[in-house]
Amino acid sequence: MDSPTLPQALAALRAELVEAVPHEAAEWLEATLGWAADADWESSFAVATRRVGRGALPVSGMPAADAARVLLLHAADADLATVTRLYQQGDAAERRAVLQALSYLHLGPEAVPLVEDALRTNDTRLIVAAVGDYAAAHLDQHQWRHAVLKCVFTGVPLTAVSGLATRTDAELLRMLGDYAAEREAAGRPVPEDVGEVLAAQPPHQPQHPQEP
């Protein structure tokens, strides 16, 4: 198997991780990434937190173990069957790492069921990880709008949603407008970020939903 080239974002992540963790952890990481394509890298995936610690990286804010796991999945060029198994057998942190890695792997839309699974939970750790670049690229418009609403309902800030500016459509604005009206009717505040999206592109009446 050709070793996959490292996208710029992952190269930066790897550099940041190696810089941030203790020397011993950095050595472990370099070694395990080196043989990830052809060895039992899944046991490294399982113990990543114990190897690199629970701290967050200083620049990206990503937990170090998430970064290590995303890099491992990429180095191993994990396929659909593998990411599906690791997600289904993973704890919350492992699932989150799989979700974050999806956009870096050679996967088409076939991994969307993992994103859908995460969006059915009420665990914001998973929801944040599910609304990244992979979701922006592969969720259909109906799923994507509901992913945005899910963020609004669970308190995940809309800055976490990839492609918000490019994928927001009239129907999403209608939904957010209805949500804001419902909040106001109940005497509850409208979240600031929802207000900002609506202020930037106020929904006009009447709306006719458009499917892509």
Add this chain to the structure above:
Amino acid sequence: MRIFDPHIHMSSRTTDDYRAMRDAGVRALVEPAFWLGQPRTNVGSFLDYFDALLGWEPYRAAEHGITHHCALALNPKEANDPRCVPVLAELDRYLRKDSVVAVGEIGYDSMTPAEDEALAAQLQLAVDHELPALVHTPHRDKVAGVTRTVDVVRESALPTERVLLDHLNETTVAAAKDSGCWLGFSVYPDTKMDETRMVRLLREYGTEKVLVNSAADWGNSDPLKTRRVGEAMLADGFSDDEVDLVLWRNPVAFYSLSGRLDLGERPERDDYAGNVLRRGAPADS
């Protein structure tokens, strides 16, 4: 008063309990896998439960400022059901998870040959995964059960210093202490121990390697019993330091034997990818 409840079944408890526990000083807990009250009929039922103990329940606890770890196992009662026993083969991959700090609850219910096998197999799993073990002692025929449990532990490769014998009482504490195991006491409203008797045992047997838990579940139980024991200890003249030893440092020391206990800040909760603001809305989406 900082409290670590070393044995409580939070998936049977409400969010109000989490709030009350936090207010009472509970900052960390371990939830061991157990019987659900309704018998399971297949392995998948265990897997969904284990996933909840590794996913949703720690999330729910963190929402209330409480750190959640778990112990995983095939429980003694269901070790007798051939539909459930194959979960033993699945435990290997679960026991690798970061927040698993023990194998448990294992031990005896009715002291059957099937329970013998499950107990021995899971003591070995604890050895293989470098985990301590939380061992339930039976409610029926308790004294004989504790003796037999200690014998099986001694025959296993797991040192007694890595075993917590739970649900002890006046009739079993001496044998348990002699064994070198850690000593667990469950404090209940009506059954098991109560806080007054607990204080008496602490006076008689000391505070070393003693853990007190609420073992609260779906039965008549009280998640604040740990706090009540701390108050009863203080009323009896124990010092703040002795209370802290029993309610915090002893459970921390026992579960630290796993090398996985993490009581620090968890970056994965709210501060990743921007600040997740809790908007006060129920997560009912």
